[in-house]
Each structure stands twice: as structure tokens, then as C-alpha cells.
Amino acid sequence: MARPEKSPKLRKTRQQRLKDHPRRVTIADLATLLQVAPSTISRALASSPQVSKATCERVQALAAEHHYLPNHLAAALRKGHSQTLGVLVPHLTGFFFPEVVNGMAEEASRMGYNVIICQSNETQGLEMRQLDLLLNARVEGIIVSVATATRTYKHFEQVRAQGVPLVFFDRVAPGMVGDGVRTVRLDDYAGAYAAVAHLIEQGCERIAHVAGPLHLDINRNRYQGYLDALEAHGLTPDPALLYRSPTLTQVAGAAGIAAFLDLPEPPDALFAATDLVAVGAMQVLRERGLRVPEDVAVVGFSNELFTTLTQPPITSVDQRCQLMGELAVKTLLSMLPGSVEEALPPEVVLAPELLIRSSSQRLLRLATSR
């Protein structure tokens, strides 16, 4: 008995599909049209050196003519990697994360990678789910900033167990750096130190600080930078000039400065842990008839867009958002198998930049041209 021919059946399915839908053109289609093997088409489209220039051009022309679009899914499945990176951020509101993501998207695109962006909405549950989603999508690596609500870190361990490189930025999971896990962060300590040193240079002597929850690295580092800058300049930190708040909003700033102003010895400067806090404080100061910076100088943190829009504009610490995004991607790419990227340190720490504006400038700047 003759072996059944399989062509007829095949042909039928394909024709049927063709009728259903004006189907997208595939490599096989091009091969049929040009009477060459699919592999040749594949090679030609990739401009492989082992295909003749003539066929290469013919193929590319035909592909363009028929609006051939490579099927990334199939290629990724076959090749075993997807040229795609996963990014998981707590949210995309405010200034910081969008800006960082922007830097990432740019760098990734430049290196020929796609990016899938997900949000955890600051919850651990969604964080875990999105991580799974990214793994399902077979991303080659994941960049993540952990949600505030996250308390356990097993889900990140699992990513590493899958052999997927992980880069934390800004908010990093504690104790995970090592094989397959790296971090990119801002040097909050240095930023805070610079901010407070600047206030001291401007002649301030009683500098208050509104801090966030100190169990978070970020807030603790800012606080420590504040303390060390004071002591390095011979000032003794006054515990009464520290206001700790669970959130770092306008309301916190208003409450903080109000508390300070009621002290027997009120402060002559405020280092706020965020720009929003600085704004809240400035509003109260204005209500009480105090001038910024003459009576109280103010410095914020993050260099949010609105710092230039308030009256006066607020001195702030820039977080190098774009750069952070770029470096996160560079770091991740350098971790991919077969990467030739220059090796970056496993923990990148960015130097912040102090942007001095009117809210802290007490000294007349003596204009000397040099």
C-alpha cells in the first residue's frame, strides 16, 4: 500500500486559510514566488554574507513589494531568544518613573531590543503576576523597581532561578545582588549631603529635615547625608529639627514646617526629602508671612518639573532619571549570555546633581567674570 501523500491535505488547509483572511505573507510564500528555498529567503532577509548579492537584492525587493513583515514570534521561538526586555515599575505617574522608562526605551531601541512595560500599582500581588507574564513572554531579562507594598522577595528569586537576568533600579530588593542580579541606584546620601552643605554655605545654621520612613534605603540615606553634612561643618543635629512622616507629600511638608515653626528656636532652613514636601512647606511659610529664602531657605529632592514653576523656584537634587534608565538597560544587556558589552560594576551608583534655584540662594552672587 502506497504511503499517503500529504500534499493534498496541506494544500487544502492553506487555501482555506487564505480564503478566511487576507493572510500575511510569509517566508514560504516568498520562496514559492521566487522558486528558491525558504532558507535562502531567510538568509537573504538577514543579509547573510553567504548568499549572493543578486538573490539578496531580488529577495529584498520582493519582500518590500509584498510588505513582508517578519514574524517575531516564530523567530523568537526558533532562536530561543526574543530580543525583548521586560520593565516592571510601580507606576507611571509623577515625574521619575516615566523619565527613567524613557531612558530605557531609548537605549533598548538603540541596541535593537524591544521593551515590554508593566506596572505593579505598588502591590506585591500584581508585581508577582506581571513578573510571570514577562517570563511567559520569554523576555531575555527584567528591569524592576520594587513596589512599596512588597514584603517578601521569593518571586524575584524565582526569576533568577529561571536564568533570567534581573536588574533592580532605584528601589532594590535587599540582599539579592549576586549572580544574575544587579542594581542601579542614585547616591541619595551624596545628594542629601550636597544639599545640606549648600544650605550651610548660604549661612544657614539651624537646618530642619522632613524625612520619610527610615526602613527604606532611600530615606535613610538622605537622612544620613543630612546628619553627616551637618557634623562635617561643625553643626550639631538637633533632634527637634527632624520630622518623620510616613508619606512625603505636600501635607507632610505643611505639617512638618508647622511643627518646626512652633519651636522656641525655629529653623532657618529646611531640607525636604521630596519636592512635594518642599512645596507644602513653602505654602505654610507664605501663609505665616515668612520669606523664602530670607527667613527660611528650602531645598527639595528629585528635581520635579514643577520646581521651576513655583514662587520662588525650588533648589533640588536631580536624580539623573534618563541616565539611570540607560544604565539599567546597559547593565542588563551586559548580563546576557554572549554579550560583548563592557563589564559594568554589579552595583551602579549614580552621582546626583544639585540644581541651585532661588529658594535657597541667600547670598548675593558676586558677579565676577573669570
Next chain:
Amino acid sequence: MARPEKSPKLRKTRQQRLKDHPRRVTIADLATLLQVAPSTISRALASSPQVSKATCERVQALAAEHHYLPNHLAAALRKGHSQTLGVLVPHLTGFFFPEVVNGMAEEASRMGYNVIICQSNETQGLEMRQLDLLLNARVEGIIVSVATATRTYKHFEQVRAQGVPLVFFDRVAPGMVGDGVRTVRLDDYAGAYAAVAHLIEQGCERIAHVAGPLHLDINRNRYQGYLDALEAHGLTPDPALLYRSPTLTQVAGAAGIAAFLDLPEPPDALFAATDLVAVGAMQVLRERGLRVPEDVAVVGFSNELFTTLTQPPITSVDQRCQLMGELAVKTLLSMLPGSVEEALPPEVVLAPELLIRSSSQRLLRLATSR
């Protein structure tokens, strides 16, 4: 001659791979472990009704134990659809786009779809490239807001030609609505009308307007709303009270108000096409010793975050960002083949919301409890 057995060769490749890498567990692996067919595993994982409860549970338990992660790539390739939507925005800075994207991500996630977010950086070149990328990734539909630099629209036509549904939001390509193309926009006209009507109610009579380039729908509609509101209330638009600017920044606002104030009959109110323009104008007003809203009332547009942070806070028109994102996704999903979504109109137009703050409130509010 016996047909060559292919098993040995196969086995070898697999073992080799296993040695290379601690490979991810597949359906085939689970099948081997449980001594059942791959198809059974597949069905069990999908909780198909045609598989016995017992095996279903056994399979799911085993899968969990081995941290099985479905390969989305393979499934999508086989099924012919990826459960993924593409989003292409000009950028992710500022307030508007991040917020809209947020709404999209939320709705998509709720409906079990992934989202790939790309940025065009406001250039047509990148816009075209990113569209290709999305098509390559076999997204099931694309949501896009067109770049300012975009002048031709063939690349969008091509998306439609591929049978991929397209939804424009906020910035829509002209003349494309129809089969496979829909839009979601804000009713800028209504927003502007409401803003100006509000100023008139507050007793303003000479209302100026800083407008953006009028070849863009958005700006033209805001301008028209301004005109119509004036006329509807018996006021005659004064051409001297219109300032047209190619950009809508603080600088534009400052320049605009400066020009207005030099008029023989300066305005008593400003309707700014953006919040940034409003801020710029307010800065100049303060410098000149004029009070807001007593001397000049100010209304902005977009309800940016910082409108509540200035002194005074700025009255503005909210653009319903989150809602816009959600509706864009809903619209897109309703266009997918086999969708059971309720039909939305091909052109969704959102009603904006006027948020009244101090910058425009001249009338003392008579507090009457009713």
C-alpha cells in the same frame, strides 16, 4: 532497507541542551513525567472540561511543583493571536501620556491582555519603525497618538492593510476613521467653552487667549470654544486679545501676557491653551504687581499636577486621562474579530471637566447650606 529511526538523534540533541542550560520545563516534560500525552497536559492546564478532574488536578499540581511557565511565544504562534496590544505614544514625559497609558495598562490587564508600549519621540521616522516593530510582534491591535512631526499617514494605512485594528487617541490622523480605524478624543471645544463661560460668570469682560498652532485640531477647537463662549454671552472677540504661539510653554505664556498688558485696554482674564502657559503668564503678572484673580483671572488647560502647587492654584480643564486610556482599550478590544464587547461609537468624544481653583474665583462664594 529499514527506515532510519529518528529517536536516537532527537534524544541526543535534547540531552545536550539539558546539559547546556538548566532548561525551562515544557509541556512535553510534564507529559513524560506523568506518562500521559502532551495534549492531555495542554488541556488540563487550560482546565478544559473534556479532561477528567483527577488528571486535571494531578497535572496542575505537577506544573506548580516544577514551576512550569507556559511559553507565550509558542502558544501565540500556534493559536495565531498573541493576546497583546501595542501602544505608541509620542513620549512618556509630562502628565498626560503617562496617565493615559496607565489607564490603558489597567484595562488591558483586566481583560487579560498584555501591552507593549513604544515611543515615537515625536518623530515620524521612529513612529514608522515602532509600528513595524509592533506588527512584527504580532500585536492584535494598535493604539496610537500621532507624533507632532508626522506629515504623511501611509504608515497607518499599512497597519490597516495588514488587518490590524487601529485606535487613535488624543492626536488623531485626519480622514482615516472607518473600517478598522477608530478614535478616542477629548471634547476640547466643550472644555474651552466651559472655561470661558466660567470666566464670564466671574464678571470678566475682556478675556484674552493664548493659542497654539491652529492647524492642529486640538488648538483650533479650543480657540473656537473660546470664540463661541464669548459670543454666546454677548461679548465681541477682540483680535488684539488673541496671541498665537508655535509652542505652548511658560515662555509663550509670559510673552503673550506681556503683549496683552501693553494694550491700551488690557484684559481682565486669560484663557490659556495649556497650564504651562498659564504659569508663565502668572509669573509675569506677579512681576508687574498685578493680582490673580482680582486684576486678571487665569484658567489653564490639562489639569497638570502642578496646577495645585502654584500660588494661587490654577483653575484648569481636566482631560480625563485614565478614562481615555480605558476607553481606547475598550474600543480596540471591541474591534477584535469574535469580540462580544458592546459596540462603542467609532469616534468617542469625552466630556472634559472644569476644575475651579483660586486663580479664577473672583466672586466671594456665598456660603448657603441647602
Next chain:
DNA sequence: ATGAAAGCGCTAACAA
């Protein structure tokens, strides 16, 4: 209720 087998579109090893 389960199994066998084909094939989504692409690429890479091997052969010619």
C-alpha cells in the same frame, strides 16, 4: 477521557 500527529513561521545544521 485520552492519544497521535500535524503544523504555526522561522532558522540552523547538514548536505550538495
Next chain:
DNA sequence: TTGTTAGCGCTTTCAT
């Protein structure tokens, strides 16, 4: 330089 062929991991008829 080009062709042949197998297979990435999954789903889905069709058969049992």
C-alpha cells in the same frame, strides 16, 4: 552559493 530538513513549544483536529 543554495537546498533539505528538522524542530522551537504549543494547540488542535481526528481517531480511539
